[in-house]
Amino acid sequence: xxxxxxxxxxxDELTALRGxxxxxxxxxxxxxxxxxxxxxxxxxxxxxxxxPTREGTIxxxxxxITGLTPDAVCRLGIVQAPEGRKLFAKMTVEExxxxxxxxxxxxxRVAESMKRVLELFPRxxxxxxQTAESLSGGEQQMLALGRALMATPxxxxxxxxxxxxxxxxxxxxxxxxGDLNRAGTTILLVSQEVLxxxxxxxxxxxxxxxxxxLAGPSERLLADQRVKKSYLGL
Amino acid sequence: xxxxxxxKTAKKVVGIALLSAILLVFPWLGPPVYFIxxxxxxxxxVCMASAWNLIGGYAxxxxxxxxxxxxxxxxxxxxxxxxxxxxxxSNLLCSIPSGLVAxxxxxxxxxxxxxxxxxxxxxxxxxxxxxxxxxxQNLGVLGGPDGLWIKGMDLPVETGRSILxxxxxxxxxxxxLVVERIEHSKFGAGLRAIKQDEEVAQTMxxxxxxxxxxxxxxxxxxxxxxxxxxxxxxxxxHPTIVFDVNMSILIVLMAxxxxxxxxxxxxxxxxxxxxxxxxxxxxxxxxxxxxxxGSLFIVxxxxxxxxxxxxxRKRKQTGSPH
Numbered sequence: 047x048x049x050x051x052x053x054x055x056x057x058d059e060l061t062a063l064r065g066x067x068x069x070x071x072x073x074x075x076x077x078x079x080x081x082x083x084x085x086x087x088x089x090x091x092x093x094x095x096x097x098p099t100r101e102g103t104i105x106x107x108x109x110x111i112t113g114l115t116p117d118a119v120c121r122l123g124i125v126q127a128p129e130g131r132k133l134f135a136k137m138t139v140e141e142x143x144x145x146x147x148x149x150x151x152x153x154x155r156v157a158e159s160m161k162r163v164l165e166l167f168p169r170x171x172x173x174x175x176q177t178a179e180s181l182s183g184g185e186q187q188m189l190a191l192g193r194a195l196m197a198t199p200x201x202x203x204x205x206x207x208x209x210x211x212x213x214x215x216x217x218x219x220x221x222x223x224g225d226l227n228r229a230g231t232t233i234l235l236v237s238q239e240v241l242x243x244x245x246x247x248x249x250x251x252x253x254x255x256x257x258x259x260l261a262g263p264s265e266r267l268l269a270d271q272r273v274k275k276s277y278l279g280l
Numbered sequence: 281x282x283x284x285x286x287x288k289t290a291k292k293v294v295g296i297a298l299l300s301a302i303l304l305v306f307p308w309l310g311p312p313v314y315f316i317x318x319x320x321x322x323x324x325x326v327c328m329a330s331a332w333n334l335i336g337g338y339a340x341x342x343x344x345x346x347x348x349x350x351x352x353x354x355x356x357x358x359x360x361x362x363x364x365x366x367x368x369x370s371n372l373l374c375s376i377p378s379g380l381v382a383x384x385x386x387x388x389x390x391x392x393x394x395x396x397x398x399x400x401x402x403x404x405x406x407x408x409x410x411x412x413x414x415x416x417q418n419l420g421v422l423g424g425p426d427g428l429w430i431k432g433m434d435l436p437v438e439t440g441r442s443i444l445x446x447x448x449x450x451x452x453x454x455x456x457l458v459v460e461r462i463e464h465s466k467f468g469a470g471l472r473a474i475k476q477d478e479e480v481a482q483t484m485x486x487x488x489x490x491x492x493x494x495x496x497x498x499x500x501x502x503x504x505x506x507x508x509x510x511x512x513x514x515x516x517x518h519p520t521i522v523f524d525v526n527m528s529i530l531i532v533l534m535a536x537x538x539x540x541x542x543x544x545x546x547x548x549x550x551x552x553x554x555x556x557x558x559x560x561x562x563x564x565x566x567x568x569x570x571x572x573x574g575s576l577f578i579v580x581x582x583x584x585x586x587x588x589x590x591x592x593r594k595r596k597q598t599g600s601p602h
Contacts, residue, residue, distance in 0.1 A: 094483050120485035128483065134476040145473050148466070149485035197484070 053102035075227040077247035123200030131190040133178040146196030163192040184215035240277040307442035323448040329534040329546035331502035337540025340475030345409035349382040349500035351522035353507025356381040366431030375508025382504025383497040390496040413523035427518030539587020
């Protein structure tokens with residue numbers, strides 16, 4: 047279980063997160079919604095150890111992970127698929143996937159994970175010798191997801207997995223995310239696609255201006271007047 | 281297809297074995313010393329460009345200060361042979377701890393410097409090499425501006441040169457072997473990932489600081505050993521010779537000329553550039569030779585930005601039906 051307690055993150059003088067608390071139970075699919083600049087990516091980066099925190103704690107499976115380096119966080123099984131995919135552009139699809147299984151545990155299961163990921167994304171299997179930069183946007187997103195899965199994550203953090211995708215591709219990606227969760231992967235999903243995100247997530251948080259302003263089961267978020275007005279345009 | 285592959289590798293093995301055998305026996309066939317000396321320098325540069333490629337080619341941290349490690353090795357060897365007493369065996373063996381000295385210095389310097397990226401890292405390594413050179417030039421213990429004499433190996437010139445030739449050949453072979461092994465290891469994969477995107481690599485559990493330090497230290501070790509051997513070859517070392525900034529730049533150019541993506545690139549780059557340079561300075565007037573040499577770089581950089589080997593590989597890919 048991931049537990050974030052009263053987390054404060056600042057970029058110099060600018061406060062990005064003002065005491066954010068959230069939990070992701072093991073096996074859950076939790077959504078984090080909010081507009082641009084609300085602090086969603088900052089939160090994921092803080093959990094990953096990419097940026098320092100000022101106050102508050104982050105704990106994983108009961109032990110404190112605040113202040114760990116990104117590689118140490120990854121070895122604990124917390125894997126982030128960053129926004130904008132951030133693939134290793136000059137590496138092939140296969141090499142990108144292998145990089146996902148870099149730490150010792152997943153590396154021991156690399157053949158098995160590779161088979162599973164290629165079954166999940168047959169398109170990647172067709173393109174395994176191509177460089178990542180030569181893939182289409184949707185394929186790149188599949189690769190980003192696949193690479194994260196190669197680490198056999200205990201917690202998978204997805205940052206805007208549908209960014210820049212055609213609606214039909216986006217829908218397919220959300221479907222896959224739902225399937226992954228049903229197959230047992232714990233997921234923290236950050237997205238601006240409020241409707242699709244909340245339709246596959248059980249619980250959700252609304253992050254506004256660095257603060258959690260609403261939390262609860264997805265249906266409750268969807269029914270909320272503010273969410274309806276600001277994010278769904280209803 | 282399957283039947284072609286084994287004969288291809290077999291051919292490769294036979295080719296490499298044949299080449300090694302020729303290079304090994306070459307100095308003992310009584311060629312002019314000039315050829316021995318020339319090949320010796322080629323080996324030296326192949327060794328340095330290959331080692332440099334670990335940090336510069338794979339990890340993408342362009343060090344413009346590798347002459348500092350070469351010079352450190354030379355000075356360390358000079359001091360060590362003085363301490364243990366000169367002799368053929370001790371002169372040769374002292375080059376190994378000299379390489380370790382260079383590697384330790386790389387760790388000390390690398391710790392702060394490897395936090396910088398791109399042009400900042402390039403500039404700071406360049407400055408570091410100048411600082412080392414100036415320090416040595418002003419340290420009385422190390423001979424200061426007078427340089428240092430190294431007791432020779434008490435052998436006839438040809439024999440001495442031949443022995444150093446064989447040692448440098450061995451060092452080159454070991455360097456290439458180590459670099460090739462690293463390229464295909466998890467270590468190498470981590471370095472390549474760092475080159476592409478260091479943050480993302482770290483979120484894939486790549487311990488970037490440690491990998492960079494390791495690659496930097498190793499890339500300093502081999503030039504350090506080469507410098508140690510070269511001290512015995514020169515018998516007199518001076519800061520302006522062994523810390524020459526041109527050498528730092530030449531190492532980078534050789535590696536990038538051949539292509540930094542694989543171990544073969546720096547080997548090809550160092551061999552080609554050494555030969556071209558030698559031929560030009562032998563057969564063409566000096567000023568014209570420099571102009572041709574310079575233009576060659578411009579042409580390669582414009583038409584083959586990823587080096588010759590990458591250019592050939594791409595050509596092969598698009599040329600073949602599949």
